[in-house]
Amino acid sequence: MAKSIKTIGVMTSGGDSPGMNAAIRAVVRACAYYGIRCVGFYRGYQGMIEGDYTEMTARSVQNIISKGGTILKSARSEEFRTKKGREKAAAQLKEIEVDAMVLIGGDGTFTGGRIFSKEYEIPVIGVPGTIDNDIAGTNFTIGYDTALNTVVDAIDKIRDTASSHNRLFFVEVMGRDAGFIALNSGVGAGAEEILIPEEDLGLERLLESLKRSKRSGKSSSIVVVSEGDKTGKNVYELADYVTEHLPDYDVRVTVLGHMQRGGKPSCFDRTLASRLCVKAVELLLDGKENLMVGLVNNQVTTSEFDKDFKEGHGINKELLRISDILSV
Numbered sequence: 001m002a003k004s005i006k007t008i009g010v011m012t013s014g015g016d017s018p019g020m021n022a023a024i025r026a027v028v029r030a031c032a033y034y035g036i037r038c039v040g041f042y043r044g045y046q047g048m049i050e051g052d053y054t055e056m057t058a059r060s061v062q063n064i065i066s067k068g069g070t071i072l073k074s075a076r077s078e079e080f081r082t083k084k085g086r087e088k089a090a091a092q093l094k095e096i097e098v099d100a101m102v103l104i105g106g107d108g109t110f111t112g113g114r115i116f117s118k119e120y121e122i123p124v125i126g127v128p129g130t131i132d133n134d135i136a137g138t139n140f141t142i143g144y145d146t147a148l149n150t151v152v153d154a155i156d157k158i159r160d161t162a163s164s165h166n167r168l169f170f171v172e173v174m175g176r177d178a179g180f181i182a183l184n185s186g187v188g189a190g191a192e193e194i195l196i197p198e199e200d201l202g203l204e205r206l207l208e209s210l211k212r213s214k215r216s217g218k219s220s221s222i223v224v225v226s227e228g229d230k231t232g233k234n235v236y237e238l239a240d241y242v243t244e245h246l247p248d249y250d251v252r253v254t255v256l257g258h259m260q261r262g263g264k265p266s267c268f269d270r271t272l273a274s275r276l277c278v279k280a281v282e283l284l285l286d287g288k289e290n291l292m293v294g295l296v297n298n299q300v301t302t303s304e305f306d307k308d309f310k311e312g313h314g315i316n317k318e319l320l321r322i323s324d325i326l327s328v
Helices: 020-033 044-050 083-095 107-120 144-165 180-188 203-215 235-245 257-261 267-285 317-326
Strands: 007-012 037-041 053-056 100-105 124-128 167-173 193-195 221-226 250-255 291-296 299-304
Touching: 007 020, 007 044, 020 037, 020 053, 020 100, 020 267, 037 044, 044 083, 083 107, 100 107, 100 267, 107 124, 124 267, 144 167, 144 180, 144 221, 144 250, 144 257, 144 267, 167 180, 167 235, 180 193, 180 221, 180 317, 193 203, 193 317, 203 221, 203 235, 221 235, 235 250, 267 291, 267 299
Parallel strands: 007 037, 007 100, 100 124, 124 291, 167 221, 167 250, 193 221
Antiparallel strands: 037 053, 291 299
């Protein structure tokens, strides 16, 4: 028999993503609606270990839905990876009478939550918040849409200067293990080439593509590179290689970096966060636990926590084919 839930804790962990504040707001206000106490932990698992928390009410989350980042802060905790660290966290939850947790984050957050829940029988529900969109069980993660819009806007601006000076720009975007941002923003921004970790297209193919662009009359080009791409050691090496073999190109590099994590969340991310987090609270109140909520075919769904959160969630290779067709 599921235990009665009187207090739900919420935290954000790992890399921040736009829409995390909307997610926190939805958890807190769903708790208020159902008459449940809500506690917010600062700095993810580290705050849980240290008992760094705040009581949260419907009014404490007003006007945060439009803000980027996370008011609860975010961090990665090496201490929580240890048995002793998790023991401290469990003791803190017991002391302040937290019965269940909503975990907003990515793969690392969920892995830690899965272990913690098994060891101490704490019901948890995971909500996918990461700009990388690399979590199985959902078509979209909170923050991904906003990051895409940020990247496309930046590439549009870079193309203006590329066209003005007849330059080739390599634009590096986030995605150490997954190419979702690079692939979708590259198609959306009309990039001539897109390089992602999942597909090592090779240096010779890159050169041939750029030569073809020159022959077709293009005076400038954009190559979008995911930071985890295997074509070269890094984006600067790629640029040097092209400069060496295609000296007619005036090559530049732009690394977008952490600007992709910031900014006001899009309407899509605000709505997604709201839908998923209300569901997360309702699942806990219904006695469900150890699940992740997601959005599949525009329906809120759940998937088991006992799995590889990245397994089976691959890129859409059809977009690579479309990119090749449209870059003529």
